[in-house]
Amino acid sequence: MKRLAIFASGNGSNAQAIAEYFSESSDARIVLILTNRKDAFVIERAKALNIPIRVFNRTDFYETEVITQLMIDEQIDLIVLAGFLWLLPPSLIYAFPNRIINIHPALLPNYGGKGMYGGKVHSAVIAAGEKESGISIHFVDEHYDQGQVFFQARCTIEADDTPDTLAAKIHKLEYAHFAATIHQILKTL
Numbered sequence: 001m002k003r004l005a006i007f008a009s010g011n012g013s014n015a016q017a018i019a020e021y022f023s024e025s026s027d028a029r030i031v032l033i034l035t036n037r038k039d040a041f042v043i044e045r046a047k048a049l050n051i052p053i054r055v056f057n058r059t060d061f062y063e064t065e066v067i068t069q070l071m072i073d074e075q076i077d078l079i080v081l082a083g084f085l086w087l088l089p090p091s092l093i094y095a096f097p098n099r100i101i102n103i104h105p106a107l108l109p110n111y112g113g114k115g116m117y118g119g120k121v122h123s124a125v126i127a128a129g130e131k132e133s134g135i136s137i138h139f140v141d142e143h144y145d146q147g148q149v150f151f152q153a154r155c156t157i158e159a160d161d162t163p164d165t166l167a168a169k170i171h172k173l174e175y176a177h178f179a180a181t182i183h184q185i186l187k188t189l
Helices: 013-022 042-048 058-062 066-073 090-095 118-127 163-186
Strands: 002-007 028-035 053-055 078-081 100-104 132-139 149-156
Touching (some): 013 028, 028 163, 042 053, 132 163
Parallel strands (some): 078 100
16 A cells, blocks of 8 residues: 655645545555644644644754655655645655655646745736646656646636636646546556
């Protein structure tokens, strides 16, 4: 059975959707959810799902290898970033090459990079007059949103869409495709 760890910084709806998807699976399970915010709602979701949670700070993450070693000790097969907003330290990336994935709420390579998350992405997409948006699931490297994209799903942007209505469309795509794509990736490990 493959072992997954999920990193999340906020609400944790994608983390919950992934955990629920794999709750009855004999292929994989979520063994740990990690967050960099002690007030993140993902903590409550993890508790409700009976998944261990680890809260860490900037020092633990960037100045030590505590989190990298935790992933090694937990024998994690795949790390999933689900709304995690910090750039990963090189030690973690090098310890898990091509075994860290992220979901981005736009069609990369457009509208990615530092500071491009959530409503900021949707506002930029609409302001640019784009006719479609979507999600990108990609491997993680040393840069924000630059790793190899291996899955995208699209939605149409209507003339009356707002950042909030576009966000709702994007969330539907995330819930429909993220866990299933993770499942496909696990088959290649």
